[in-house]
Amino acid sequence: MTAPSTATRSLKRRVRRQTTLQALPWLAPALILIGGVVVFPIGYMIYTSFRDLTRFGTDRGWAGLENYERVLELDHLSRVLSNTALWVVGVVALSVGLGLVLAQFLNKRFPGRKILRLVIIVPWAASVVMTSTVFVYGLDPFYGIINQFLVDVGILDTPYGFLKNALPGFLSAMAVAVFVSVPFTTFVFLAGLQTVPHDVLEAAQIDGASRVQTYWRVVFPMLRGALAVATIINVINVFNSLPILKTMTGAIPGYDADTTTSLMFKIIQNDRQIDTASALSVLNFIVVVVVIGVYLRVVRPMRED
Numbered sequence: 001m002t003a004p005s006t007a008t009r010s011l012k013r014r015v016r017r018q019t020t021l022q023a024l025p026w027l028a029p030a031l032i033l034i035g036g037v038v039v040f041p042i043g044y045m046i047y048t049s050f051r052d053l054t055r056f057g058t059d060r061g062w063a064g065l066e067n068y069e070r071v072l073e074l075d076h077l078s079r080v081l082s083n084t085a086l087w088v089v090g091v092v093a094l095s096v097g098l099g100l101v102l103a104q105f106l107n108k109r110f111p112g113r114k115i116l117r118l119v120i121i122v123p124w125a126a127s128v129v130m131t132s133t134v135f136v137y138g139l140d141p142f143y144g145i146i147n148q149f150l151v152d153v154g155i156l157d158t159p160y161g162f163l164k165n166a167l168p169g170f171l172s173a174m175a176v177a178v179f180v181s182v183p184f185t186t187f188v189f190l191a192g193l194q195t196v197p198h199d200v201l202e203a204a205q206i207d208g209a210s211r212v213q214t215y216w217r218v219v220f221p222m223l224r225g226a227l228a229v230a231t232i233i234n235v236i237n238v239f240n241s242l243p244i245l246k247t248m249t250g251a252i253p254g255y256d257a258d259t260t261t262s263l264m265f266k267i268i269q270n271d272r273q274i275d276t277a278s279a280l281s282v283l284n285f286i287v288v289v290v291v292i293g294v295y296l297r298v299v300r301p302m303r304e305d
Helices: 002-049 066-072 077-106 113-120 128-138 145-152 166-194 198-206 211-222 224-239 243-249 263-271 274-299
Strands: 051-053 059-062
Touching: 002 051, 002 274, 051 274, 066 274, 077 113, 077 166, 077 224, 113 166, 128 145, 128 166, 128 243, 166 224, 166 243, 198 211, 224 274, 263 274
Parallel strands: none
Antiparallel strands: 051 059
């Protein structure tokens, strides 16, 4: 019994190896692209984080862990981390929640549904800097139409400088980030809803399940894969999102408004500490990988029921 079992395993390994070799010519362009766009930059970033670089980019040799120690000694690091946590958790949670609601609405049949779907995707398809700039002018206390609208409907007594102060500016940037992220999230959930079989929903109704029970016990579990995709991509996009914060709150002094882990860009721009910025980039990359790994481990979106 042992010999056939060993021979079978050996045959399977040989077949897998041959199949992989046959697929390599077809996968080569994609693998080369991934290597050049993803693997090489990550490797070079890690390499740079251990080098001693001058302000002008001259490599003075091995630096060991000095760059990482310098990151931990940065001023306002606690504020940067708390800003990042609030930014990522708030934007992703609101985007996922609103995306679920909008996807459920857009999955219904009603006149003009196709047009509304096209309109909703515009904020995601448009330039993030352009969208942020529109809100910058709209929130201006002197001539902003958003500020004026809030005064006209009685929410504000007088126009308010949302982007003149740290906390309102940061919350305004979060609102714009949600506005930009919701369309993509909505369409991911909408695609997931399209895969829910109608006969399963009909069976739930026949069994006497209410609409709420049908959604949470039948539909929502089937959206686990879509939920994983939406959450992971939003975490990656939001974690180091610079354009919205830079455009809307870059003029506010200090570290309370526009500084998340995008602090690396300030380090490069202001102090030209390329090696320190590289070390911070590596730490950011590790944090993102760990967060996504924990999420996948806990939620297990691809687990079969």
